[in-house]
Amino acid sequence: xxxxxxxxxxxxxxxxxxxxxxxxxxxxxxxxxxxxxxxxxxxxxxxxxxxxxxxxxxxxxxxxxxxxxxxxxxxxxxxxxxxxxxxxxxxxxxxxxxxxxxxxxxxxxxxxxxxxxxxxxxxxxxxxxxxxxxxxxxxxxxxxxxxxxxxxxxxxxxxxxxxxxxxxxxxxxxxxxxxxxxxxxxxxxxxxxxxxxxxxxxxxxxxxxxxxxxxxxxxxxxxxxxxxxxxxxxxxxxxxxxxxxxxxxxxxxxxxxxxxxxxxxxxxxxxxxxxxxxxxxxxxxxxxxxxxxxxxxxxxxxxxxxxxxxxxxxxxxxxxxxxxxxxxxxxxxxxxxxxxxxxxxxxx
Amino acid sequence: xxxxxxxxxxxxxxxxxxxxxxxxxxxxxxxxxxxxxxxxxxxxxxxxxxxxxxxxxxxxxxxxxxxxxxxxxxxxxxxxxxxxxxxxxxxxxxxxxxxxxxxxxxxxxxxxxxxxxxxxxxxxxxxxxxxxxxxxxxxxxxxxxxxxxxxxxxxxxxxxxxxxxxxxxxxxxxxxxxxxxxxxxxxxxxxxxxxxxxxxxxxxxxxxxxxxxxxxxxxxxxxxxxxxxxxxxxxxxxxxxxxxxxxxxxxxxxxxxxxxxxxxxxxxxxxxxxxxxxxxxxxxxxxxxxxxxxxxxxxxxxxxxxxxxxxxxxxxxxxxxxxxxxxxxxxxxxxxxxxxxxxxxxxx
Numbered sequence: 001x002x003x004x005x006x007x008x009x010x011x012x013x014x015x016x017x018x019x020x021x022x023x024x025x026x027x028x029x030x031x032x033x034x035x036x037x038x039x040x041x042x043x044x045x046x047x048x049x050x051x052x053x054x055x056x057x058x059x060x061x062x063x064x065x066x067x068x069x070x071x072x073x074x075x076x077x078x079x080x081x082x083x084x085x086x087x088x089x090x091x092x093x094x095x096x097x098x099x100x101x102x103x104x105x106x107x108x109x110x111x112x113x114x115x116x117x118x119x120x121x122x123x124x125x126x127x128x129x130x131x132x133x134x135x136x137x138x139x140x141x142x143x144x145x146x147x148x149x150x151x152x153x154x155x156x157x158x159x160x161x162x163x164x165x166x167x168x169x170x171x172x173x174x175x176x177x178x179x180x181x182x183x184x185x186x187x188x189x190x191x192x193x194x195x196x197x198x199x200x201x202x203x204x205x206x207x208x209x210x211x212x213x214x215x216x217x218x219x220x221x222x223x224x225x226x227x228x229x230x231x232x233x234x235x236x237x238x239x240x241x242x243x244x245x246x247x248x249x250x251x252x253x254x255x256x257x258x259x260x261x262x263x264x265x266x267x268x269x270x271x272x273x274x275x276x277x278x279x280x281x282x283x284x285x286x287x288x289x290x291x292x293x294x295x296x297x298x299x300x301x302x303x304x305x306x307x308x309x310x311x312x313x314x315x316x317x318x319x320x321x322x323x324x325x326x327x328x329x330x331x332x333x334x335x336x337x338x339x340x341x342x343x344x345x346x347x348x
Numbered sequence: 349x350x351x352x353x354x355x356x357x358x359x360x361x362x363x364x365x366x367x368x369x370x371x372x373x374x375x376x377x378x379x380x381x382x383x384x385x386x387x388x389x390x391x392x393x394x395x396x397x398x399x400x401x402x403x404x405x406x407x408x409x410x411x412x413x414x415x416x417x418x419x420x421x422x423x424x425x426x427x428x429x430x431x432x433x434x435x436x437x438x439x440x441x442x443x444x445x446x447x448x449x450x451x452x453x454x455x456x457x458x459x460x461x462x463x464x465x466x467x468x469x470x471x472x473x474x475x476x477x478x479x480x481x482x483x484x485x486x487x488x489x490x491x492x493x494x495x496x497x498x499x500x501x502x503x504x505x506x507x508x509x510x511x512x513x514x515x516x517x518x519x520x521x522x523x524x525x526x527x528x529x530x531x532x533x534x535x536x537x538x539x540x541x542x543x544x545x546x547x548x549x550x551x552x553x554x555x556x557x558x559x560x561x562x563x564x565x566x567x568x569x570x571x572x573x574x575x576x577x578x579x580x581x582x583x584x585x586x587x588x589x590x591x592x593x594x595x596x597x598x599x600x601x602x603x604x605x606x607x608x609x610x611x612x613x614x615x616x617x618x619x620x621x622x623x624x625x626x627x628x629x630x631x632x633x634x635x636x637x638x639x640x641x642x643x644x645x646x647x648x649x650x651x652x653x654x655x656x657x658x659x660x661x662x663x664x665x666x667x668x669x670x671x672x673x674x675x676x677x678x679x680x681x682x683x684x685x686x687x688x689x690x691x692x693x694x695x696x
Contacts, residue, residue, distance in 0.1 A: 074537075137595070147532060150540035184495060184583040189422075192498035192580040216584045217591030232540040233584055235532040236564045240585045243565030244592035247485070251627065252600075255620035262620050268613035272603035279599065 016046040017317040020090040020099035023051035024068045025106020027303040030055055033105060036309025043310075045317040048099050050086035065089050071302065075109030079117055087111065091118035094295045101296035101316035103287060105304045111297065112148055112290065119293040122325070124332040127152065128292035129160045130231065130299065131167050132238055135280050138223035139174065142167050143182070145231040146238050146288060152230035154198040157181070161208050162331055163291045164226035170322040171289070171315070174224045180214035182229035182237065188212060194230060202228075216240075245280050249273075287312030289319065292332075296325055364394040365665040368438040368447035371399035372416045373454020375651040378403055381453060384657025391658075393665040396447050398434035413437050419650065423457030427465055435459065439466035442643045449644035449664035451635060453652045459645065460496055460638065467641040470673070472680040475500065476640035477508045478579065478647060479515050480586055483628050486571035487522065490515050491530070493579040494586050494636060500578035502546040505529070509556050510679055511639045512574035518670040519637070519663070522572045528562035530577035530585065536560060542578060550576075564588075593628050597621075635660030637667065640680075644673055 021037050023030040030051050037047035038058050049057050053064045065086040069078045079088055087106055091114045093099045102119075104111045112128070121128060129145035144164045145152065161179045168177035181199055183191040188199050190213065202210045214227060216237050229237070256262035287308075290297040296319045300312040319325070369385050371378040378399050385395035386406050397405050401412045413434040417426045427436055435454055439462045441447045450467075452459045460476070469476060477493035492508045492515075493500065509527045516525035529547055531539040536547050538561065550558045562575060564585050577585070604610035635656075638645040644667045648660040667673070 137599070150532065182584065184498065184580055184587075192578075195580075215587055215591075217587035217594075219588065220591060220595040230540075232532055232543075233581060236530065236581055237584050237588045239532075239563055239565035240567065240588035241592045243563075243568060244589045245596055246565075247568040248593055248596045248624070248628065251485070251624050252617075252620065255623050256617060259619070261616050265613045265616035265620070268609050269600075269604060269617065271607070272600065272610050272613070275603050276596070276599050280596065 016044060017101070017320045018046045018048055018099040019313050019316045019320075020093045020102040021047045021049050021309075021313060022087045022090045022102070022104035022106055023049050023055060024065070024086040025070060025104065025110075025302075026300070026309075027071075027105075028305070032304070032306050033309050034058060034060070035306035036304070037313060039306060039310035040313035040317075043314060043317075045313055047313055048093065050090040050093070052086075063089060063093065069107050069110045071107050073107060073110060075107060075113040078107070078110050079113040088114050088118065091115060091297070094297075095119055100320040101298065103298040103300055103309075103312050103316050105300035105302055105309060105312070108147065108299055108302075111299050115290055115293050115297045119295045119297060121292055122294055122329050122332055125163075125292040125328075126159055127156050128290055129156075129163060130234075130288045131164055131291050132234075132288040133172065134219055134227070134238075134241075136219065136223040136225075137221050140172050141219070141223060141225045141227055142172060143219070143227040143229065143234055143238065144291065145229065145234050147231045147235035148290065149231040150235075151232065152194065154194060154201045157194075157198040157228045157230070158201050158205060159292075159332065160228040161202060161205070161210070161226060163328055164228060165208065166324060166327050166331055167289060167291060168224070168226050170324050170327060171318060172224070176209060177224060177226050178209045178211045179226045179228065180211055180222070182216060182219075182227050182233060183213040184215065186213050186215060198228075249277075287315050289315070289324070291324075291328065294325065294329075296320055364392060365449070365668045366394045366396055366447040367661050367664045367668075368441045368450040369395045369397050369657075369661060370435045370438045370450070370452035370454055371397050371403060372413070372434040373418060373452065373458075373650075374648070374657075375419075375453075376653070380652070380654050381657050382406060382408070383654035384652070385661060387654060387658035388661035388665075391662060391665075393661055395661055396441065398438040398441070400434075411437060411441065417455050417458045419455050421455060421458060423455060423461040426455070426458050427461040436462050436466065439463060439645070442645075443467055448668045449646065451646040451648055451657075451660045451664050453648035453650055453657060453660070456495065456647055456650075459647050463638055463641050463645045467643045467645060469640055470642055470677050470680055473511075473640040473676075474507055475504050476638055477504075477511060478582075478636045479512055479639050480582075480636040481520065482567055482575070482586075482589075484568050484571040484573075488520050489567070489571060489573045489575055490520060491567070491575040491577065491582055491586065492639065493577065493582050495579045495583035496638065497579040498583075499580065500542065502542060502549045505542075505546040505576045505578070506549050506553060507640075507680065508576040509550060509553070509558070509574060511676055512576060513556065514672060514675050514679055515637060515639060516572070516574050518672050518675060519666060520572070524557055525572060525574050527556050527558045527574045527576065528560065528570070529558075530564060530567075530575050530581060531561040532563065534561050534563060546576075597625070635663050637663070637672070639672075639676065642673065642677075644668055 131144040415433040479492040
């Protein structure tokens, strides 16, 4: 099978990248998403909005939807029973070649379900994975899976390592990225049943630059690497990092506001705080890639600001320009199927 | 069987609490541990040191050991082949009633192995768990298991909930502590196979005040609760929090040092920073409890300062005074055996 038959819209790439934007389901409402799309449109991406009739799009193209998937909806059920939702229509437009990539700040589970149903997995990919850039000191790293699959097997982590390596090369611009396994000790014999076996599998793949385990305490201090883990662990770890950043900065602000001396210190430290926030703010990347599908899908934070939405749209555009899906298809087709065996049922 | 036959040294409680201190294996060397023991000795605890002949103990009692277990030693093997190590001798002294509790800042795995071998599990306890106080906003919480068992089953998490509740009542002085399950979404249907099943088991135990799932991002903002998880997840989460605190504070310091304005801000904010560190510094508690054994064992950070060691010794003393082991024995004997079935083999 030629690559073109399943990786989609190569011919369109010379033109402006068209990104299908689900305007519904985000915490701050569709207006914030529209503002983000308008911001991204100034940078050469062509957003196509999916949302209810009458939505003020500031002149951007709108595809009308009659249904909405909310944060509380059960993902698989919602996708099945709401075929005219903005999310499903946006994914379908990409599948049909009417857009190059899709982004949503709505229900993550529903995005995953719609992705599997409408965009479908690349041949050879056992599980798609959510890849999230980490603000490591020096150069960003990428961690995956951050929540697409709550349970995983060692061979899934091997695929994540290959998919993450391509993400690191194309999106983070790292040359020859190294791969680490997230575990509870740096030694090979430290871990749970999954990581002990995954360590063996990763070490046995000569095409990866596998450097062993990494502990979560060192994630932000070890730049430019691909960190693999199951989706439950990745999600817990990522949210622990995000929550702790917010707590530390929030507590410091509170302490400073309590005294006059602190208030002055707060004013003086503003530039430093801003620069710190620029590094640690998840909005800088805006979104996570859902890797392993036949088309690009980007998941934005539920409470994204318009700037975060704009960054997520740019991230999608960049993925299309760098042919991330085509490169994944190649690498998974050539290598991973051979080393990890045939495609298996996603229900373990 | 009467409680006294397996919970040990009740009669000694009226006297000063004797804490067996393993001086070896800590990152900063035995001298730092001795300094910590001397600090704790001023507060009414009686430390008994275990270490090599000739160690300057500043007048504290020394039991001489001829072997040392290092950070790189394989835990079970080290405990078996080094019966005259400071760690094994310290545990054995507690088992024989010569001390009331044991602390070590050495190899955590070896402490766990020595605990299982020398101190032994309480009847009915399937797995011991490492319980770590979290610096939540308002009142500390406790998370367990933070690494004693890399893999766990739902009924283990149920026992952790009971053991953690007693820890919260006796050590954190929380009345009627609520129990939460660490997962990747607040809804009952979000999680992996382990947490989905554990949620059902926890919700079915009418003796617990179970309030459902908690996400790692909210751990530091939800005070006064017992958070249960498997040891792999707990260890990853805890180290992510610790690492992020260090990274954020370190990056801020770096930013401030880069400009004159920042330097002044740094000077002015010192009191606020100190107060923040007092809340978030793991040294404040000094150590984690290894719960579920017939005697108290406290695990201190490998790189503990002498103050952290002193706090770990005080924590052990407090546990003895509050009869944590006796209360665990009661609760596990009465309830958990009944609801979780008979003791099972620790090798899953």
